[in-house]
Amino acid sequence: MDLNRFIDEKSESRLYIGNLDLRITEAALIKMFSPFGKVVSEDFLWHTRGPKRGEPRGFAFIQYSTKEEARLAKEKMHGRLACGRPLVVRLASEKYMVESAEHSSKGVSEPTKVSTAGSNSGQLSRSAKIAAIKNKLKTLEEEGSSAKKQKHEDSIS
Structure with a gap:
């Protein structure tokens, strides 16, 4: 078994879900994404320290059993409203490609969307706002x- 192919397959079946309302629970998230395929794992991220300790961070990851299921979920759920907020759904591997492309470009001619692990997805970066x-x-x-x-x-x- 080729380890690189296994890693690629796994990253292509893993979704990043951002812009989550703080009222959305792990169970609700799984329920929303289950119709598109077998959810193998789910990582719902929480603040681990500071004044927001124990509160949701506003994003999560969902792993499907196949990349086709993940692509279908991405297609159907990206932009869909959940508690009044549009969900940001990407393949987890795409998130990192977008992030690295933005960091490699020095000049900013128009605003770019940034979604880093610590910030709210869908918000413009400071330099993009300027x-x-x-x-x-x-x-x-x-x-x-x-x-x-x-x-x-x-x-x-």
Whole structure:
């Protein structure tokens, strides 16, 4: 048995589920994801220290028996509302690819979504927020100067 193939198969059948409302329990999560295949394991993450100790961290991992089941669950559950919040569902391996691609790019021209283990999924990173604000200001300045030019041209004619 090829160990690398086994690891690849396992990572492709493991889902990252983020943006979980704190009211969602482990049992509710398993119940939501069971219709798509056999759930082999589930890792529901909790704060282990600090003032939030014992509270859910807002994300979990679910392992299916096959990658096809995981892909089906991802397709059906990504963006679906649970307690009023859209779920973020990705293959666990995709999460790390997205994360490393973002860290390797130095320049930020438009906002990028970041989902690291310690932050809430779906929120923009600090640098992405700053870049978005700069882009917005630049756009507003350009719109303002073109409106002034147009007004000036209209007054001349």
